[in-house]
Amino acid sequence: MKIFCENTPLTDNDCFVIFSREKSCFDFPLHTHKELELNLVLNGAGASRVIGSHVGTIGDAELVFVNGEIPHAWFTDACCSRCIHEVTLQFSPDLIDDKLLNRNSLTALRQLFEEARRGVLFTEQTAFEVAPALQRIYERGSAGGMQPLLDVLAVLNTLSLSSDRKLLSDLTFAQKKNVSYSQRLETVFTYMNRNFNRQISLRDVAETVNMSEVSFSRFIKKSTGQSFIDTLAEIRLGHVSRMLIDTDMTIAEIAFCCGFNNMANFNRIFKRKKGMPPHQFRTLFVHKKIFV
Structure with a gap:
């Protein structure tokens, strides 16, 4: 059995890539990629998520942060919505290099990146709170400059400080060794x-x-x-x-x-x-x- 390996449109010159789309179903197979991914799903209650060995049903708002090297996908299942809103943010693991990430000020963010190797699920409340910021990043992304990147870092900082999160997949599915x-x-x-x-x-x-x-x-x-x-x-x-x-x-x-x-x-x-x-x-x- 083989898992689909996705080649994202992110290039070495990009800080991140973000998609915002309306859809009536999930049609992408279980897949991996080298990038870290923050995925927001609104109006998708009844759909299911698969992250490594984890399988679960999502509610009205879904926010997952995952290292793309662990197999992941979302499936329509019992979702009856014809207007699913999905925002996907992807960025390279070296967007923040290890030397900076290992400094004391970034301890919480470093921990979040490590947890992403198993998939991190945030509460619906956190998803609703972060949704407007992600939409602004999408809208400002084409404007260039540092502001969209600063907005991304602000979202990651917010999530790193959130205690309302849980890990999804088993330790065995964390492909890379945890650097810390x-x-x-x-x-x-x-x-x-x-x-x-x-x-x-x-x-x-x-x-x-x-x-x-x-x-x-x-x-x-x-x-x-x-x-x-x-x-x-x-x-x-x-x-x-x-x-x-x-x-x-x-x-x-x-x-x-x-x-x-x-x-x-x-x-x-x-x-x-x-x-x-x-x-x-x-x-x-x-x-x-x-x-x-």
């Missing part, structure tokens, strides 16, 4: 990704970075915002999601291959994390023919 992860955390994720299919204890992982179990528990919680158990489960679910999409193995076979030895527990965790049981997740992907 410490070497210790990289070691931890490498170990868990290589051994996700067997039983892994807190002690096993703590030993890979020469930490006590208590210290490691604090470290992983501070680094990921989750406990060790939840982080490991998320990594395993990422591999489960890929296998549900990419293979014809049964759900039980996939669960056991990914380190889940109790089907009732697996189904409960999957539904809690994905919002649907694994068979529905697989059917949804196959039915939409998301991969082309």
Whole structure:
């Protein structure tokens, strides 16, 4: 299976590109591109979003910030609106170079860029608040000068300071390494990704970075915002999601291959994390023919 690779119209001489359009349906396949993307959808209630391993239904206002290297798309599904308004802003990851991004004043923005590797969903309230600014950027974009760029940076600053956001996809779907992860955390994720299919204890992982179990528990919680158990489960679910999409193995076979030895527990965790049981997740992907 192959995911469509989009070549955006952004050139090396452009700071960003923005589209504003009215449509009656979503007709672009699951795709990737090298740019970061902020996507606003208004009047699209009932449509669905796919970001990496995440599938969800959108409301009256949808605002998602995503690193284009993670597969993403929107689908019409149960949306009955004939006047969907979509504004898409795309810019290169090096619009703000790493040297500037790593300065203390840009800590919040750097964190937002890192989270985009999993897709970031903002509340409907934030979407409605940002919508006028994005429309102004679209209208001013052709005028040239620095103002449109300053407006883009202002929007990104607003979003970076928002606490009303959540991450969408599993850690496994974050294609690139997070540049701000410490070497210790990289070691931890490498170990868990290589051994996700067997039983892994807190002690096993703590030993890979020469930490006590208590210290490691604090470290992983501070680094990921989750406990060790939840982080490991998320990594395993990422591999489960890929296998549900990419293979014809049964759900039980996939669960056991990914380190889940109790089907009732697996189904409960999957539904809690994905919002649907694994068979529905697989059917949804196959039915939409998301991969082309």
